Amino acid sequence: MPNLLNLNCRDATALMSQEQARKLGLGERLALRLRVLICTGCNNFRRQMVVVRNAARRLGRGDAPRAPATASARNAAPASAAAWRRATPSAGAPA
Numbered sequence: 001m002p003n004l005l006n007l008n009c010r011d012a013t014a015l016m017s018q019e020q021a022r023k024l025g026l027g028e029r030l031a032l033r034l035r036v037l038i039c040t041g042c043n044n045f046r047r048q049m050v051v052v053r054n055a056a057r058r059l060g061r062g063d064a065p066r067a068p069a070t071a072s073a074r075n076a077a078p079a080s081a082a083a084w085r086r087a088t089p090s091a092g093a094p095a
Helices: 009-023 026-038 040-063 071-076 079-086
Strands: none
Touching: 009 026, 009 040, 026 040
16 A cells, blocks of 8 residues: 555556546545545546546447548558459469
8 A cells, every 4th residue: 555645656646547447435536536636647647547547438338439541551452352452463474
């Protein structure tokens, strides 16, 4: 158990991770809140965790935003094996 009166960045990030799996106690929540207020690194980590968690939830629901198709992505590879066979010159045919 980390010393809640002297919480360092490592202990704070561990508590932030644990916070995803369980409800933190009052002392843990207060120590973590204080640490996030005084440490920009811990504050950044907490905000990044929120972004990643929300993205994972959207991805799990299947409603993640899709990147627009670019011309290079459309021309990069055929969509199916049949399209690939049509696009390549007689692979395996005698020359």
